[in-house]
Amino acid sequence: MDRQATFTQLYREHYDSVLCYAARRTDADTARDIAAETFLVAWRRLAAVPQDPRFVRPWLYGVARRVLSNAERSRRRELLAAHLQNQHSAPDHVRDLADSVAGQMQLDQALQRLTERDREVLRLIGWEELDICEAALAMGCTRAAMAVRLHRARRRLALALQATEQPSAAAAVGGK
Amino acid sequence: MMTTSQKNAELIRQMMAAGNPAPAGSLRGSWRDSRGEATYLRIIARPQPRSQPGVRFPRQWPPRLLAGIGAATALAAAAAVALTIVAGRAGPAVIATPANLDYHLTGIQQPLTATQLPSARPVLLRLARTAARQPSPTQPPGTDIGYVLTKEWNMTVAVAGGTSSTALTPQLDQTWTSPDGSFRQVERSGQPQLIGAGSQVTNQAVGAAPTLRVLSDRTAAQFGPLVQHLPTDPAKLRATLIHDARPYTFKSHAAPVPWYLFRTIAGIGHEVLSPQLTAALWRVLAAMPRVHYLGTTVDRAGRAGEAVATDFGGRGNERLVLIIDPSTGRLLDEEDIFMTNPGKLTIRNFPAVIGYVVYLRQGWTVTMRTPAP
Numbered sequence: 204m205d206r207q208a209t210f211t212q213l214y215r216e217h218y219d220s221v222l223c224y225a226a227r228r229t230d231a232d233t234a235r236d237i238a239a240e241t242f243l244v245a246w247r248r249l250a251a252v253p254q255d256p257r258f259v260r261p262w263l264y265g266v267a268r269r270v271l272s273n274a275e276r277s278r279r280r281e282l283l284a285a286h287l288q289n290q291h292s293a294p295d296h297v298r299d300l301a302d303s304v305a306g307q308m309q310l311d312q313a314l315q316r317l318t319e320r321d322r323e324v325l326r327l328i329g330w331e332e333l334d335i336c337e338a339a340l341a342m343g344c345t346r347a348a349m350a351v352r353l354h355r356a357r358r359r360l361a362l363a364l365q366a367t368e369q370p371s372a373a374a375a376v377g378g379k
Numbered sequence: 380m381m382t383t384s385q386k387n388a389e390l391i392r393q394m395m396a397a398g399n400p401a402p403a404g405s406l407r408g409s410w411r412d413s414r415g416e417a418t419y420l421r422i423i424a425r426p427q428p429r430s431q432p433g434v435r436f437p438r439q440w441p442p443r444l445l446a447g448i449g450a451a452t453a454l455a456a457a458a459a460v461a462l463t464i465v466a467g468r469a470g471p472a473v474i475a476t477p478a479n480l481d482y483h484l485t486g487i488q489q490p491l492t493a494t495q496l497p498s499a500r501p502v503l504l505r506l507a508r509t510a511a512r513q514p515s516p517t518q519p520p521g522t523d524i525g526y527v528l529t530k531e532w533n534m535t536v537a538v539a540g541g542t543s544s545t546a547l548t549p550q551l552d553q554t555w556t557s558p559d560g561s562f563r564q565v566e567r568s569g570q571p572q573l574i575g576a577g578s579q580v581t582n583q584a585v586g587a588a589p590t591l592r593v594l595s596d597r598t599a600a601q602f603g604p605l606v607q608h609l610p611t612d613p614a615k616l617r618a619t620l621i622h623d624a625r626p627y628t629f630k631s632h633a634a635p636v637p638w639y640l641f642r643t644i645a646g647i648g649h650e651v652l653s654p655q656l657t658a659a660l661w662r663v664l665a666a667m668p669r670v671h672y673l674g675t676t677v678d679r680a681g682r683a684g685e686a687v688a689t690d691f692g693g694r695g696n697e698r699l700v701l702i703i704d705p706s707t708g709r710l711l712d713e714e715d716i717f718m719t720n721p722g723k724l725t726i727r728n729f730p731a732v733i734g735y736v737v738y739l740r741q742g743w744t745v746t747m748r749t750p751a752p
Contacts, residue, residue, distance in 0.1 A: 207423055214419055218410035226401040239418040246422045310398035328388045329395025332403075335384050350384040357387050360394070 210246055213259065218242065220331075221263050227330050228271055237274060241267040253340075261337040268323065268341065313363035321356040328353060476731045477532060477679075480702075480714065482686050484674035496671035499687040503665035506685060510661060510708025513654035522743035525556045525606075525651035526751035530680070530737040554649040555747040558607060563747040564649075606650045613662040620644075620663070637667045637689040641699040645713040651741045657708055664701075678702050678712040679737050690718070698730070712737050 221241050225234035244266050245252060253262050314322050327338040339349035381389070396402075409415050484497070531550045555563045610616050620643045621636060644660055652660075664670050664687065673686035684702035691697040696719045702712035715734040742751025 210423065211419075214422075215410055218415055218418075219406050219408070222406050222409050222415075223401045223403070226406060227399065235414055235418075239422070242418065243422050243425070246425060310394070314398075325391055325395060329391045330399050330401075332392060335388065350387075353384060353387050353391070357391055360391075 206249060210249055213245060213249075213252065214242055217260055217263055220260055221267050224264050224267050224331060225271060227326060229274075233274060237267055237271050240270045240274075244270070258337065258340055260331075261333055261340040264327065264331060264333075264341040265343060309364065309367045312367045313360055316363040316366065317356065317359055320352070321359055324349070324352045324356045325360060476733065477735065479716070479730060479732055480676050480678065480686075482673040482676045484672070496673065496688070499670045499672040500665045502672050502685055503661045503670070503687060506703050506705065506708045507658040507661035507665065508708075509705065510654050511658035513657075513707055513709075515653055515655075516651070516742065518743045522745050522751075523558055524744050524747055524749075526740075526742050526744045526749075527554045527556075527649050527651065527738065528552070528740040528750065529554070529649065530739055532735050552649075553750060555744070556605070556650045557747065558605075561747075606647055606652055606656060609647075609656055609659075611653075611655045611659040613659050613666065616656075616659045617663045617666070635669055635689070635691070637664070637669050638691050638699065640664060640667065641689050641701060641713075644701065644710070645699070645736065648710050648713070648736070648738055651743065652710070654708070657710070661703070661708065673700065675705075676702060679735060680711070680739065682711055684711045710738055 218238060222234055222238040225237035225241075228234075229237065241263055245263065251262075253259055314325065317325075323342065324338065327333045327341055328335075331338075331341075333341060335349050335353065336346050338353075339346045342349065342352075344352070410419070529552045531552055549568070551567045553565045553567075609619060617640070620640055640663065644664075667689075670687055670689050673688050676684050676686050678684045683705065685705050686700050686702045688698050688700045691699075696717070698716040698718055700712075700714040700716065701710060702714070703709065704711050713736045714732060716730050716732055718730045720729055740751070744751040
């Protein structure tokens, strides 16, 4: 299969997933930009895309994560610059919140208490539904390291949920 | 028995599900909405990195994939990539292409433009009647795997120090399709035939050893319609084929409907076609505008055929040709031709054949590793 055909198949199969990944972490418009930039990287580095189809999506998530990180650094610099100039800055559209369901809001509050790394581990496993190996690829660490990170992130989430007064949810994640 | 990590993962999924801002499936189909399409087109418009020496230049579209997506533009871009600098300063290299087949129209002098060619309708209706009279191929008990053997062509070019070498590499493909839509294709490249000799370096670059590649996929929809689901009523068949081609097309590359039909027919030619379905396909084409008769010909396997064609009219004025056996109504060949230079292709003469598929054999077999007799 030639290069463009390979890329087109990649795009068709995984664009929606990458867009979902981005949409779970930022606003809708930025999510589109993140997805576009991710696939531009894939186009330029097509030879680096894993041959094993199981690892293509995690690889793309790894790229998207770095693209998103760069975008957020740029936005924070812009916000800081606006603040320093005493200008009214536009709202930091981190992401749209889900509807006001108590559990969802408290989950979100609990997640905000965690480090970004813990949040990413939980999102990759919980929302992107990757397994340990795939999540390790996406985050650029070993499988063993990912297993440890997942265990710790789960415990920290449980503690954070307890702090937001969601005992039933904390029990569901086995907080000890 | 779940490991601790698996248990952790499952607990996390249960808890995180309620707070998912973009649940699975909520953005399904985004790849082909207006923004997804625009992103795709913007990306592939970027220049491709230089290819490696002796890069193979395969047919631009596996017939069962990508029907109609930017065909002319993609071909021109890929052809440019195929001119690879191996070492030193390279001058322009002329790409050699397979010989054009000869098409004969009684009493009419060739070559003809599309507007001068007669309609293919009478010929296609005759071929449809011929196909409908054929007996259904015998399907031995226990065999439900369709098997098709095709010969295809790809081109390899290498450029170095102002010289170039071009080789035509024949490719033999075996395609197995099961009733559940699973699919296996084995591509085997033959010995490259050097048709434009350059330096020792470039000759070696194009004369790579034969390769074997095995493709398999379990997604029927990805490879076009399964023929057992296709209606044999021409009107319903036309609607189904056009509908099934839609996922593989983008609005900005809108091509005439006959173009999509030719592409799809060439694609499903990799499955075993019944005489009734074959007849229906020719009746569908007979009712379409812009389908022309090129005349009689001898195909690349030495078989007599009747050639019908449709033109895209885009860059390169691309023409698709289907060659049909007049004695059985079966599809023999597909040819892809640039009638004019789409841009910067250094091909000596136009019209130029840029790809072909020769359908050699079809039948039924018991496994996806056994050719049909």
